[in-house]
Amino acid sequence: MPAKSQAQxxxxxxxxxxxxxxxxxxxxxxxxxxxxxxxxxxQLEEFAHTKRKGKPQHAG
Structure with missing residues (x-):
């Protein structure tokens, strides 16, 4: 599961x-x-290695 925001x-x-x-x-x-x-x-590796481009600063 990829991160949904840069903060995450x-x-x-x-x-x-x-x-x-x-x-x-x-x-x-x-x-x-x-x-x-x-x-x-x-699981943490999957979240941390998500591409950051196009991600919001915080999930809404």
């Missing part, structure tokens, strides 16, 4: 970074913390 994509990227151990879980805020807890690394 950025949150997935932050959560993915924490899942891989590059950043601390305590540094996550808001949606990225929820994504970290509820999504697998594979």
């Amino acid at each position: 994509q950025k949150a997935a990227g932050a959560a993915l970074s924490a899942k891989r151990g590059d950043t601390k879980k305590s540094e996550l805020k808001g949606a990225s913390r929820g994504m970290y807890d509820s999504m697998s690394e594979t």
Whole structure:
């Protein structure tokens, strides 16, 4: 499932970074913390690697 907005994509990227151990879980805020807890690394990769062109800043 691809990300629907740039903000969703950025949150997935932050959560993915924490899942891989590059950043601390305590540094996550808001949606990225929820994504970290509820999504697998594979799902986060799909969200984070979505093309950004044509995506709105925030989903409406």
